[in-house]
Amino acid sequence: MSTSADIPMVRVKDVYKSFGDLRVLDGISFDVTRGEVLAIIGPSGSGKSTMLRCLNFLEEHDAGEILIEGEPLGYRVRADGSRVREPEAEIARMRSNVGMVFQSFNLFPHRSVRENITMAPVSVKHVDKAEANARAEVLLEKVGLADKIDEYPSRLSGGQQQRVAIARALAMEPKVMLFDEVTSALDPELVAEVLTVMQQLAEEGMTMVIVTHEMQFAHDVSDRLMFIDGGKVIEEGNPAKLLAKPKSPRLKEFLHRFRASFN
């Protein structure tokens, strides 16, 4: 095994983040290993989105350290503990290794599906146009939308838009993919088509961090489940075990309330 296999894909070390007086991340730490699928659950407002957004520096952590494959994200921490902000070019380069899919899709409405997918590879990684195009076709095939390549986003259903958003992120060939409640804005009948694509990605060995309310999906697809509340990891472990036998009172209560809302 090469040494890089031992470095976690994502390492979060004692990260703090506040919005004004509100402390949202309260010294959170965890690792995501290569090829691992980590599902994050937790009550609304517990800091799940903020944590995920910190992983590609859309939110800037106040303290602590985030490493992507051993490289510091956003800030470099000096030996004396002080930290220096990375230059914009470096932050952008780090971000290009981390794919993100948002709850609200966020496709570029003024560009076709094809251009949505090829835009970043061509403009950021300077991939040849023809090559980017060929790759877009492969990716759309994979998410089941080969026939929509020349459509505009507004003409697609939510589920289709979200699958294009996944293809767009994959086109950058990221090392890790982040998903923030990507099915929450979808009509119920469109959820499955998006989850199927994510499951396929997981099976192919993509490293994924998934914030979700889909307990069954987290149970079936994730390698590890993490419950966070108040900006801290409360409990984590094997998804089946955690869901069947939660230890902490807070997770018990969360699951109890969660199940009650389905009856």
Place this chain on the structure above:
Amino acid sequence: MFDILIANLPYLMKGTVQTLWLAVVGVGLGTLLGMGLGVTSAMIGGGVPALIGTYVFIIRGIPVLVWMFLAYYMLPQLGLVVGDVTAVIGALVLYTGAFVTEIARGAVMAVPRHQTEAAKALGMRKFTMLRLVILPQAVTLSIPPLLNNSVMMIKATSYVSVVGVWELTYAAREVVERTLAAFQIFLGVMLIYFLICYPLTLAARYLEKRYSYEH
């Protein structure tokens, strides 16, 4: 019954050409100025937006007619001797610029934050994001208000006659003094302004409908 108007139509047409020339130069340069200032103001931090805001505030707070007088009478007093036409074009450019600055800034700010976040998440740097994601959407948003602004400024060119710069309205006043046929001449002038401005208004309305994206 419109014989005096018809007889003087060629002269009024000459005035129209002059009006159009003033409008194209004044509004064109002013629009370019405003787009530059507006995008800059929306994209960068520090003291620059405040400085640009002050320019907008001062220019917009005073009627364009007063700016015409100021340009015409005050520049020479400050030792700046420019021609009449240059002075009024300067006033038109600055005035248009102030309104366009607000339009452009508003259009850039109106591009949803989700869009810039998606671009950042893909690893785009600021300039790439501006070029590929923000500006194309901002331009579409700003075309209708820019057209409306152009209509307003075309009408404002008639003020230059007050400081003695010749164009359509000035020409009309000359003809009226000569012929005393105020009614038909100004009816003609009205029609000419309408024929210039109405298509632009229609275009603005059409584009406004056409480019309403769903985000």
